[in-house]
Amino acid sequence: MAPLLDKIKTLELEIGRTQKNKQTAKHLGDLKAKLCAARRELMEPSKSGGGKQAGFEVGRFGDSRLALIGFPSVGKSSLLTALTGVQSEAAAYEFTTLTCIPGVIHYNDTKIQLLDLPGIIMGAAQGKGRGRQVISTARSADMIIMVLDATKDDSQRQMLTKELNDVGIRLNKEHPRLTVTKTKCGGYRYNATVPLTELSSEVCYSILHSYRMFNVDVVIQEDASIDDFIDVLEEAGTSPRRYSKCLFVYNKIDLLSVAQVDELARQEFTVVISVNKNLNLDGLLERIWQELNLKRIYTKKKGLFPDFEGPLVLTAQRGDKTSTVENAVTLLHKSILDEFRCALVWGTSVRSSPQACGLKHELQDEDVMQILKMTAAEKTKRAHGKKTGATLAGGNTQIDAKTAKEREKKAPLKT
Ligand SMILES: Nc1nc2c(ncn2[C@@H]2O[C@H](COP(=O)(O)OP(=O)(O)OP(=O)(O)O)[C@@H](O)[C@H]2O)c(=O)[nH]1
Ligand SMILES: [K+]
Ligand SMILES: [Mg+2]
Numbered sequence: 001m002a003p004l005l006d007k008i009k010t011l012e013l014e015i016g017r018t019q020k021n022k023q024t025a026k027h028l029g030d031l032k033a034k035l036c037a038a039r040r041e042l043m044e045p046s047k048s049g050g051g052k053q054a055g056f057e058v059g060r061f062g063d064s065r066l067a068l069i070g071f072p073s074v075g076k077s078s079l080l081t082a083l084t085g086v087q088s089e090a091a092a093y094e095f096t097t098l099t100c101i102p103g104v105i106h107y108n109d110t111k112i113q114l115l116d117l118p119g120i121i122m123g124a125a126q127g128k129g130r131g132r133q134v135i136s137t138a139r140s141a142d143m144i145i146m147v148l149d150a151t152k153d154d155s156q157r158q159m160l161t162k163e164l165n166d167v168g169i170r171l172n173k174e175h176p177r178l179t180v181t182k183t184k185c186g187g188y189r190y191n192a193t194v195p196l197t198e199l200s201s202e203v204c205y206s207i208l209h210s211y212r213m214f215n216v217d218v219v220i221q222e223d224a225s226i227d228d229f230i231d232v233l234e235e236a237g238t239s240p241r242r243y244s245k246c247l248f249v250y251n252k253i254d255l256l257s258v259a260q261v262d263e264l265a266r267q268e269f270t271v272v273i274s275v276n277k278n279l280n281l282d283g284l285l286e287r288i289w290q291e292l293n294l295k296r297i298y299t300k301k302k303g304l305f306p307d308f309e310g311p312l313v314l315t316a317q318r319g320d321k322t323s324t325v326e327n328a329v330t331l332l333h334k335s336i337l338d339e340f341r342c343a344l345v346w347g348t349s350v351r352s353s354p355q356a357c358g359l360k361h362e363l364q365d366e367d368v369m370q371i372l373k374m375t376a377a378e379k380t381k382r383a384h385g386k387k388t389g390a391t392l393a394g395g396n397t398q399i400d401a402k403t404a405k406e407r408e409k410k411a412p413l414k415t
Pocket of ligand 1: 092276
């Protein structure tokens with residue numbers, strides 16, 4: 001493994017030494033592609049054992065998953081215990097926690113899984129210690145809670161961000177607006193719809209060359225960087241990128257002056273707390289809720305009150321169209337899609353309540369939804385329509401809306 005580490009170091013050094021300008025862009029692109037290949041090789045599980053360690057794999061539970069990432073003794077376990085009631089040993093010495101300990105936050109009718117993890121050491125990306133498992137757990141989370149010691153200097157935040165970055169986890173960043181599509185033939189095609197600072201047709205071509213990709217369509221829709229371009233290429237391979245929300249949580253503010261706390265709190269995606277003194281834990285929960293952007297959909301049966309106990313919970317943060325009626329119905333049961341006629345929706349996503357909506361309608365938090373199923377005759381008709389190629393779904397929402405409303409008059413929402 002050592003030669004690989006040396007190689008990574010050399011490449012990093014050379015990238016650091018190379019000035020960033022138009023002339024060096026091509027060279028930089030090549031270096032960065034090589035660096036990525038070396039890191040990928042390093043992160044792949046070694047064949048000589050040392051793979052998964054017992055006690056570390058924790059099943060997914062609830063509507064969303066958060067991972068507590070941070071250096072040793074910043075207060076991760078204390079925070080888990082404060083938010084979930086699950087006892088995770090907290091102590092003044094480093095590496096108190098050695099495995100992954102799950103807890104559940106009950107908030108706004110939803111269940112959010114919170115994972116306490118061992119403290120990260122630098123070089124986790126190089127596969128040292130348990131770092132690798134911590135990182136792979138972080139990758140599986142919907143949001144990372146980076147716990148920082150407010151009394152220490154801010155290099156901890158930068159170091160951890162870099163550490164995660166090195167293994168393909170991008171914090172608070174959207175997926176780059178560029179696509180690379182492999183084609184069977186046709187060679188290299190390139191189209192940029194905006195002016196580019198770092199990338200150019202030539203630079204992309206050169207990077208693609210080192211990936212041995214020769215027949216590709218490249219479409220770039222934002223002023224993306226070389227790193228963005230490589231991210232998209234890597235994503236198609238064995239080392240997927242993760243674009244993850246991250247909250248930077250500064251703990252132990254009880255040891256700081258008000259002015260110092262104020263300065264920390266002004267940073268982006270930042271929450272300041274003290275677990276031991278119970279300061280701003282409610283604020284943290286509220287912010288987590290805001291950033292998760294979960295959509296609670298209450299279902300109701302005809303003529304009955306909505307079920308306010310167990311909503312369907314849609315995650316809207318990954319991709320754009322995740323809070324569609326279709327996704328909500330699928331959460332209930334996929335088979336319902338076959339007999340789906342339309343959904344009656346009450347709430348902020350519709351202009352008048354109830355409104356009959358098709359599968360593509362985007363629901364909002366706290367909407368109420370009632371599913372109307374097709375009659376047997378309609379099902380046959382649809383099956384027939386499919387055979388003859390006629391489009392039925394979505395095209396007849398007007399008729400649906402009317403009939404649906406008439407039906408609903410007989411059984412109005414009782415709230
Ligand atoms: N002053 C102060 N100390 C705190 C606060 N929260 C936690 N601590 C202390 O920090 C120490 C470490 O807490 P842990 O919860 O064990 O930290 P950890 O991040 O889980 O540590 P590892 O599992 O070893 O990585 C303990 O002695 C806690 O009592 C706080 O808000 N203020
Ligand atoms: K500790
Ligand atoms: Mg701990």
